[in-house]
């Protein structure tokens with residue numbers, strides 16, 4: 049006897065899966081997972097379970113849409129147990145790159161079977177490349193056969209093969225992986241049939257999904273199970289341009305494509321496939337109707353709960369996905385609530401309001417800035433801060449409770465992963481400023497809207513870098529060459545002169561920002577983060593990349609991510625010029641010769657080797673019960689310790705005339721450190737938008753860059769980037785640190801600061817509140833300096849009983865090295881196989 053339950057909501061799904069007597073969970077209508085309705089800890093399935101379209105849907109050949117909305121680690125499956133998905137249109141559940149199913153927490157020894165489903169990805173590799181990867185994937189132990197010839201197979205016709213349905217826990221029959229089409233199917237998500245011109249049809253295709261600890265620091269342990277597809281269609285709504293694969297790894301190409309899609313989406317362009325009005329469901333009619341329904345008919349089914357309620361998911365291209373609908377501009381991080389300031393089609397009215405608000409700013413040293421309606425919150429609801437609470441030693445920092453940053457509908461543990469979604473959220477960004485004032489706008493706003501995002505055209509040239517080790521612009525003959533070649537050549541020259549070939553083992557991808565990909569690696573026994581940026585001679589990101597490398601190498605502070613080395617390598621057919629080989633590279637100055645000689649070579653890859661912050665970004669800490677047991681109740685010494693560390697980093701940067709330019713909780717990283725009372729050290733990183741302010745100047749102009757909610761109004765509106773801009777961002781973080789949540793949230797009317805921003809509860813210590821509010825003053829001249837904030841927080845921490853002082857030199861830069869990157873090679877699509885990307 050099998051017990052079946054029909055569910056209509058995320059909570060219903062959770063209850064059904066938590067009920068040990070339920071073995072079949074039916075969906076009659078579309079369901080999009082609401083991660084905030086799911087308990088924070090993954091549910092362990094200690095039995096085999098089927099999640100299926102209802103028999104009625106199966107019989108009528110309509111797939112039921114199930115959108116996991118990129119929710120991660122919802123549940124795990126015990127060893128030798130199988131989770132079967134049947135008759136579903138699956139969306140938002142695969143990692144943006146790779147084959148890992150995100151909703152499944154790491155499940156070693158478990159099985160996942162996808163039967164008669166259509167699996168949709170927003171972006172993927174071209175199908176032929178994907179098939180190469182699929183076929184190169186090792187079959188799990190006990191599964192026979194190869195993945196078959198992509199040009200043949202029963203699925204070529206678009207009809208089901210006659211193979212037997214897979215038995216639970218078995219690989220099934222002879223695997224087939226075919227590029228085929230067109231297919232037509234019906235889904236509860238849309239009224240009309242969906243036509244898929246080309247897709248990959250798989251049957252009895254099994255693969256061992258490797259354990260993926262890339263996001264372990266965020267509490268996300270993925271992979272570890274055997275995945276089997278039985279009569280499943282994969283297709284991508286967008287496919288990578290094959291030209292990209294000639295010079296980049298597939299993961300980077302997919303990440304770039306996703307970024308472009310976000311950008312298009314935020315500027316109003318639809319990325320959705322409009323389903324045609326004709327054709328009937330050939331695939332589903334044949335596959336689901338015939339085989340699955342028949343299989344189910346044989347089972348004895350007791351429907352315990354049947355509650356049918358029509359729920360329609362939004363059409364593709366809407367704000368359906370947390371990590372796909374809204375990203376950021378290429379100049380910053382990519383969270384919904386922290387997207388960069390950027391131009392947006394629907395944002396002009398919002399921007400106008402902002403302009404007026406800035407113009408009419410209210411002076412007053414320590415008054416709370418008027419951030420619009422919703423200001424203030426109920427003291428009764430938030431309670432008083434606890435000064436005496438101690439951070440329990442050994443308490444895990446992850447996973448973070450779901451309510452962290454829940455205003456944007458996102459568990460904080462998903463944050464880092466969504467870095468690959470580096471699209472533009474410019475409309476989102478400008479909408480934020482609506483909260484500044486309800487007043488009208490002016491032309492300046494339109495200028496702001498039309499010029500974003502702005503490249504670093506006005507940023508300080510590299511010659512102004514104060515460090516003797518700074519990169520571009522310091523070479524002996526740089527000015528004799530065209531600008532680009534001079535920068536490249538001099539940087540290469542400097543780096544290659546300090547040869548000490550040391551191999552770096554790259555282990556996994558940490559994430560992608562708007563300008564590159566970050567890998568985790570090991571170098572001389574140390575864990576390191578390797579930032580890579582690919583750029584062309586005339587690309588906008590060239591200056592940013594080179595400047596980031598130069599700037600961050602010049603900074604040495606315990607609260608700043610240490611940069612050990614950087615390196616520049618040409619991409620393309622040139623052989624023997626890799627920086628990793630001192631037998632082939634030019635001697636000192638030879639890089640200039642190389643630069644002259646390879647004028648036609650346009651693409652370069654920059655590597656920046658940094659210390660690895662194993663606990664991830666500060667944002668992932670928000671909501672941690674050890675520090676924020678309840679809203680408004682904080683472990684004050686821990687919070688002040690973090691705030692002080694950030695202020696120290698800023699004060700140090702500003703003393704060198706460096707403005708960070710993008711301070712936000714994603715760029716403040718945490719690193720395990722037993723010497724710290726909290727167990728971790730706080731390190732400011734990501735100098736991609738940093739600038740050097742020339743002597744005798746307070747700011748640079750035309751720098752309208754930053755991250756939504758953290759960017760200073762004067763930067764967003766007038767492009768004035770100076771140290772005070774960082775202080776504003778610090779003020780936002782000080783507020784967040786007290787509450788343990790992000791200051792921004794998504795509402796139906798668009799992104800907004802939280803209603804209680806920038807309010808503090810009455811019990812908040814005055815020194816802390818005053819410091820935060822001073823940083824948030826709209827008039828830049830009313831803000832304190834970072835050194836002032838550091839001083840105030842130092843006194844405050846001493847009054848608290850002493851937050852342990854941050855060690856002066858807990859990380860020492862290890863000097864420049866030349867690097868061989870063993871696992872990152874220019875992608876050669878014709879070779880195939882080395883990238884484990886399913887589609």
Ligand SMILES: Nc1ncnc2c1ncn2[C@@H]1O[C@H](COP(=O)(O)OP(=O)(O)OP(=O)(O)O)[C@@H](O)[C@H]1O
Nearest residue numbers: 380381464467559560561562566577659660661734
């Ligand atoms: N030194 C490091 N140690 C550990 N993780 C890191 C390190 N540097 C960056 N990361 C992580 O790598 C990912 C990508 O970082 P990156 O700085 O490239 O982009 P970003 O800050 O997310 O976006 P953007 O550059 O667009 O602002 C992020 O998740 C970040 O937390």
